[in-house]
Amino acid sequence: MASSAIDELYSMGTGFTVVRYTVPGIKDIPVACKILFEDGECDIIMALGMPGGMPVDKMSAQIASTGIMEVQLEEKRHIIEVFVHEDEAKDDKELAWLSDRRAREHAINTYNLLFDPGKLTANAGAGLRQGFDDKGPAMDSNGYSHRH
């Protein structure tokens, strides 16, 4: 996932550096983010992980996400969490495809959040999803999109 994200980021622009920090498990991510913000001088972080499909893994993902939330608030900087749950895909092939696609789409969001936030407002309410096909905006009875 990291390679997909890095590849996508470099395809969007230049003038930034990517620092990579690998941890053994997803619950090790939050403190790594804190270290990257404070000692690695990062402005934004992509947190990539693949939680398993068992209940204990779901709990780990929740705790990891809660820690990621806390670091963002302490540092007042965004962390884009990119978790692909093993049970989101029907087989390994789809899992590989989904991981690559979600990492790339979140890389675009990460880039825009830092360098081009106006693009995000333009897409708000459009029902964009990271990985699977976009859901599309909700439509009202007159056929007008709920997106404004």
Add this chain to the structure above:
Amino acid sequence: MASSAIDELYSMGTGFTVVRYTVPGIKDIPVACKILFEDGECDIIMALGMPGGMPVDKMSAQIASTGIMEVQLEEKRHIIEVFVHEDEAKDDKELAWLSDRRAREHAINTYNLLFDPGKLTANAGAGLRQGFDDKGPAMDSNGYSHRH
């Protein structure tokens, strides 16, 4: 949802400015709120989001809400959370209607909380709901309303 809320706010009064900050997902909302309070000089925030209907989305919503709670306590200012869960509505038409209505009703609450808090006390216990029909107050055996 943001347009509905903004439209409703401007219909209630003047003398305020709306600052809009769009993020890719609901878990990105809390740190955005913190930035808006500290760097955007906001007095109150409406946090609008539409969590999906899958268990993983419910977990994301919980983590987002927990972060929103934390920011409120750090900043000692209100954030009115306006989440419409995709599975609250039976189809896209109802979802669009619900999103619009809930955004507008919460916009009224937001306005009142800041400019006219007495109105909220007057409605306390009245069983008002945001979006669907109001449930009405609980009645006691004498037909008196439980609302005081």
Add this chain to the structure above:
Amino acid sequence: MASSAIDELYSMGTGFTVVRYTVPGIKDIPVACKILFEDGECDIIMALGMPGGMPVDKMSAQIASTGIMEVQLEEKRHIIEVFVHEDEAKDDKELAWLSDRRAREHAINTYNLLFDPGKLTANAGAGLRQGFDDKGPAMDSNGYSHRH
């Protein structure tokens, strides 16, 4: 619920003032508590709310409670949470009765915690419940009460 609680408080003693702060939803309670402690100079707070019976409401109640916990720890002062869940009662009549009774019983606890903490120790282990009939203390095989 607020009126029941206030009525009960004033029936117990004098020399205190009640400040009321109404918010649109239960998740807005914690920051209101913080404002009441810091700006309203309150010594203790009763947090009254009626969460709905849907899963999303349960999650809201959990987040609200977590925030209420956090405010207590930051302020080192008690907040007596008085939540009546809509699905605790079989109909609106029982819900009205339960809300009134629980608010009153918690008002007594609130008063005692602040002005007469010894009374609480005397009741410890007695299985007192707020709202429904008291469960009574657990009995051991000799017929002695587990309450000491």
Add this chain to the structure above:
Amino acid sequence: MASSAIDELYSMGTGFTVVRYTVPGIKDIPVACKILFEDGECDIIMALGMPGGMPVDKMSAQIASTGIMEVQLEEKRHIIEVFVHEDEAKDDKELAWLSDRRAREHAINTYNLLFDPGKLTANAGAGLRQGFDDKGPAMDSNGYSHRH
């Protein structure tokens, strides 16, 4: 439960004082612990409570535990949580027995943690449980105990 714990503590040694603080419900425990640490000059706390068996009680227990955790980290001192869930026992007699026994066993842990931590290391991995019969250590295929 408090009486069982106090009785056990005084049977183990002397040179300490027990301060008791009773609260109406388990969610009122954490801030009481904070007050006991900061104003009561306590070195360690036993937090005794009996959560009910309903889902709403389980949620309350979780929030109480989370607050107890937070206080420990803020104060850098241990709080030994002794919760007996009403649905752990098949009847009131067993509940009374379990409450007494668990309170006593945790009192021993509390005493050791403060005055004799080496005893805890000696028991690590022994599968000791508070209240019901000890589970015993896991055995490996050679009959050696997993306890070291």
Add this chain to the structure above:
Amino acid sequence: MASSAIDELYSMGTGFTVVRYTVPGIKDIPVACKILFEDGECDIIMALGMPGGMPVDKMSAQIASTGIMEVQLEEKRHIIEVFVHEDEAKDDKELAWLSDRRAREHAINTYNLLFDPGKLTANAGAGLRQGFDDKGPAMDSNGYSHRH
């Protein structure tokens, strides 16, 4: 588990000291970690525990993990959590084997995180699991590994 971890650590290198702190239950771990970091001058901690298989044990594990997360963020140092849930193994023999193996594999991660972080990046995405057989990397349709 502690003995397995310590044995593995000493087999990997020298120049470090292991400090051991035993607590009665898993919810007592986080504050012990804080004490070890601040008073024991530890650079990294392995938190070893074996939560039971009942719902109440799962809740305890979640609260313990949340506290472990919080300590990491406060201290900006890693805690490698090594929990073996009793219901992960089919019998005591497997539980003993799993505990030993997971403790050893996490000991290797702990060592690398502190002394040789590059090795972790080399293994990222390889689907390594602690205890049971490694799952292996997800494969894409061309037979290429998703690992980069």
